[in-house]
Amino acid sequence: MDILIYGIINSVSLALMALGFTLVYGISRLPNFAHGALYVTAGYICWQLLHRLGLPYPLAGLLALAIMALAGAAMYQLILVRVRGMAISEIIASYAIGLAILEGLRWGGLKGATVILPPFATGSVGILGVTVDLQRLLVVLLGALLVGGLWLFVNHTRLGLALKGMAQDERAALTLGIDSDRMAVVAMALGSAFAGAAALVLLPLGNIVVEAGYNVLIMAVAVCIVGGLGSWTGAIMAAFIIGFAQILTVVLLGPHYQVVVAILAIILTLIWRPSGLFGRQKELEERV
Template sequence: MSEFLQHLINMLVLGGTYALLGIGLTLIFGIMNVVNFTHGILYTFGAYIMFIVVHQLGVNFFLALPLAVVAGWLLGAAIELSLLRPLRGSDIDTTMLVMIGAWIAMQSGALWIWGGVAKSVTTPFPEAPLVLGPVSVSWLRLFVLAAAAMLIVVTYLLINRTKLGCAMRATFQDQDTASLMGVNVDLIYTSTFAIGSSLAAAAGALLGPVYVIFPQMGDLAAVKAFAIVILGGLGNITGAVIGGFILALAEELGAGYVSSGYRDAMGFLIIIAVLIFKPTGLFARSERVG
């Protein structure tokens, strides 16, 4: 029983970060309809910003986090302005190829600047875990879960409760009408991509110190983010959050009770099942198809 409780705690901690990865991508992939292959590298970028700011500039850990988010926002805006804006209106394949190119170029850049050897970030949290009866969890991970939950709520409110969010939704439903209503469409494109990117960077900045930081760290994260978005339904923030927790649960229980060798396969088995039985994702309205 205590083992099961520990798996549930692990699932909560892991699911929070998966959810964060998922909502960033669902904004870009789901709402903007850009197959964003740079999501993983923005995650990596966020983690390296943490490393630079904490270890090379000597800034406090908690101040470094917002800096990484801002850096992710700026890099995202730069990608949108330089690559996506000239391609707006071209077909999804062209954009996808350009994004694959950007991913490879940026990953090679990271390798060139920082080298292939993993780096780690020291944190101000105590090494001794928080023990709650039969289960225990590290303080750093609790902090990551709390920060992820906060970012998810802020993003949800931003999309669903603010004028900017309303303009974003309107723009990607019907650009022309939104533009006639006085929405600055160019600005909405850039800010949506930048917000999605800053969420990826935030996930990297939070998880980099939990794990280790290396140029390819974003690859697996990006694959999982795509899985979560598909699971939750394109463009659905609540769906992405729940999708993140479902993936984490499948991985934890799969590794704990089936076989740890197939841990990463568990999530994808669920995705395949979802795509067969409910191809629009678990939480999307059926009208999104086609």
């Protein structure tokens, strides 16, 4: 029972970490390797707003998300737009931005156990005989909410549908009046806000540390590769596969194998199914 409940919690956490990354890649084929840095930055900004400005928690959280969305859009407009279409340069540029942010934060004094976001909810409840603290429950709730909201957005709004079109065929979308650069900005803003949202619910479970940035990036990349790059359903499925595998290793082997599991998942996927579990695009191409 422990495995089931903590497996679900861990899987949803992974899905949250990966959602922003897969969103940006799915829409504009832009691998945003600054994703982990954005995640940590969101937590840090929220902490600053809480402690320096003394804003109430919900306001600080929302403000942090808005700042992240703007930062993501600015990052695309100012830097990434110049290397569009060159995959290697996109990776190098975004990873460099990520490194600059993370190491900048470290240099600016983000280390040790001093920077902690308080949990929204304290206390715990028993579910099926397992004690779960409320913050972890909140993670699952928010995960479901975000996925549901995203689904509604891409299927039922004009902008969401445009993003979906852009994700499938950029040139066809252009002929219909959908501007690819504008959509990429929207995707980056959304993706960054998602990274921020994940940070705000997950970070209160521990300290805000620079290493979390690298860790989140590895997890996000692992989930996306296993699920099939750019496939949203694939990413969620993969989050559950990796999530449960991690919890199983924690129970059976010890807590140090979480990253090993993620990296192993990448390697195995690349050997057996390079397009990922749900690399549907490729499959379709093969059939037609």
